[in-house]
Amino acid sequence: MLRFIVGRLLTLPPLLLAVSVGVFLLLRLGRGDPALDYLRLSNIPPTDAAVAAAHQLLGLDRPLAEQYLSWLWQALHLDFGLSYVTRRPVLDDLLYYLPATLQLGAAALVVTLAVSLPLGIWAARHRDRLPDHLVRALAFVGVSIPNFWLGFLLVLLFAVTLNWLPPLGRGGLSHLVMPVVAVALMSLCINARLLRASMLETAGQRHVLYARLRGLPERRIVQNHILRNALLPIVTATGMHIGELLGGTLVIENIFGWPGVGRYAVSAIYNRDYPVLQCFTLLMTVIFVLCNLLVDVLYAWLDPRIRVLREVGR
């Protein structure tokens, strides 16, 4: 197992290198010029002289390869440069905003699992009856609603009309409710649907039939023989949901004024803040890879078959 983990971690540096080249080039393929954005934010008229001065200030006057190599060299020393906009070290800014995003993402993950599992089980156990129809309808609606629109609807109802929840900002638990629901709903619905399908599939398998023949109580059959086996796809899906949830926070943080990396990155996109976007992408890559690694480890731990296969394969 240790070997597996180390092996996976070793793939990280080349992956990061490839991502950094890709992002670096993609950003510069765009037609925009960050110098113009810098001047716009500074309220300086974009004369040729001003643009040239801004290029020099932002280090954009050097050849592309040189820009990349010097960025890479500094990045290897964990120096990701200064943000074009805030003029502060990028990594420092991102690490400052990251905890807020992780808090939102983690809360959304907890809600996703805490709500989708009972819903999925409920639906599966009442197949084609009212609970099942309700859950399926909810899943259909939930998957179809874009999260930013849901965010606005929640604000309209709970903040503007009812005045129950604060519309924006980070603070107590009450600040978390709406952004978490907005971020989590889609993953939650997918998960519930997935668990329902997976449970129904498992329920039709022979070992469940034998369990029934053995006269085991229904509750034990569901818990031990259906649910435990049906949960495996959920683990895989959760790995993907982590990406979805973190991606979802990008938009949701802007709507709810949540001071996280998502909001920081969106304004960086708007202002063509290359150093921020480069570092942000790498940071997200690391988080995704680690989360997926965790899921894989968990998967192997949950399912002996996979563990054995891996041992045999070696």
Next chain:
Amino acid sequence: MAQWRKRLAATVTASFFLAAAMAGGQAAAASSQGTLTYSWSANVGPLDPHRYSPNQMFAQAMVYEPLVHYREGGTIEPWLATAWTISPDGRTYDFTLREGAVFSDGTPFDAAAVKANFDAVLSQRSRHDWLELIGQIQSVEMLDSRRIRLSLKDPYYPTLLELALIRPVRFASPSVLTPEGVRSPVGTGPWMLTETKRGEYDVFTRNPSYWGPKPAYERIVVKVIPDPTSRAVAFETGEIDLIYGGTGQISADSFTRFKARGTGQTAVSAPLATRTMAINSGRAPTSELAVRRAVNHAVNKDAIVAKLLYGLEPRADMLFAANFPYTNLGLVPYAFDPARAAKLLDEAGWTVPAGGTVRMRDGQPLRVELCFIGNDAREKALAEAIQANLRAVGFDAVLIGEEENAVQARQKDGRFGLIFGDTWGAPYDPHSFVSSMRVPAHADYQAQRGLPMKAEIDAKISAVLVTTDETARQTLYRDILTILHEQAVYLPLSYLTAMSVSRGVDGVGFGASVYEIPFGAMRPAP
């Protein structure tokens, strides 16, 4: 089975209680007495008076003060300088500094402090290249502890106007000046920046040692809210007390809604700048005067103002509104008159072929490229309205919507027929804006490039900026603005305004520029 249900029921009940507890735990949204809560799209920055982004201008203006102050209409009033004399040749300015002004750290505001700040600005001249004044300054000398002398290369008349700008010539305490910028924000202004929480808010506290009238509010909290829609919601739910600014702060949509429902006190400022289109005289077919004039007659600005701008921006007939210096000239506007436009085009040989809708001449259709920022919903709507107006007189406008930087690139190199552009507003209008018309990298230069008298215009602009004779200056401005108006190289659409929405705040007025928010005059409503 029953147990399952019980458990589920328990979970559901528990989550309801949890949700209710969360709702109950919410802090009261109302702000405490003596605190005004405002919002801005970003943190205010480190607040260095001599630097640009990420320092936010409105906040720099709260902490730092100028030698002289710009008032609406372009008049200059004493501020940190109580008096000044200008030498007859217009090259030497002697300022007498205010007695009793101190920086908020207790350092006296005197000639040494002024000199130290000028030195800091001039040591970074290239940073301020865009501002003519900085290039004009030859030396700054202390005459005594309360008097300072500014010597210029040329008799540059907008000197006082540019000294009044929010940056770069404002004054930080010499004790915080370093070659790398200010150590901390210490100015003479009515407010001190006392707390910054990145991504969340900034707090300003009233400066107890301020020399002028003390603001009524003790604190101003500026929350970071990047999105205008979220800002409107924050106002509606009482998270903030004030929205103030242009369309970046609040959408016309939200403003009209608040006004109609009486959600707060709403107000619209006098014209602060002009929303206009430049018409390219260097490219066919707008290289013809008749065509440019026809464009001006064909566009129904009143309808645009009423339907697309919610009546919040008055119709613009001239490049500069009449409340700006030297611009109230009484020129005859191009009235909305499609018949006149059609006649002008007919006379120029552009006629509608039988069975056609677009005018032709020598086998060429009458067609122009109308460029706008594609993801700017407002510009897109305006572009479509103008296209429809032009189409009605047989003039085909091809809409080209691109991202902002691409549109800026077109402005710089003249690849447009019609293109949106705003004037810079007070206090830059008219002098800085006119000055920029001589620079090829501006849409204005590109638009005027085809005029036979372009050299004459540029010469007059250069002259008006350095003339010391008030009458000559008026005449030169009259000439420049008259030529531009008669040559119809602009299609002014509306005058940009600032909007304010407030609740529980009295005395919300407007500053002379959109960046100067008069917090000092605001007070809690009884």
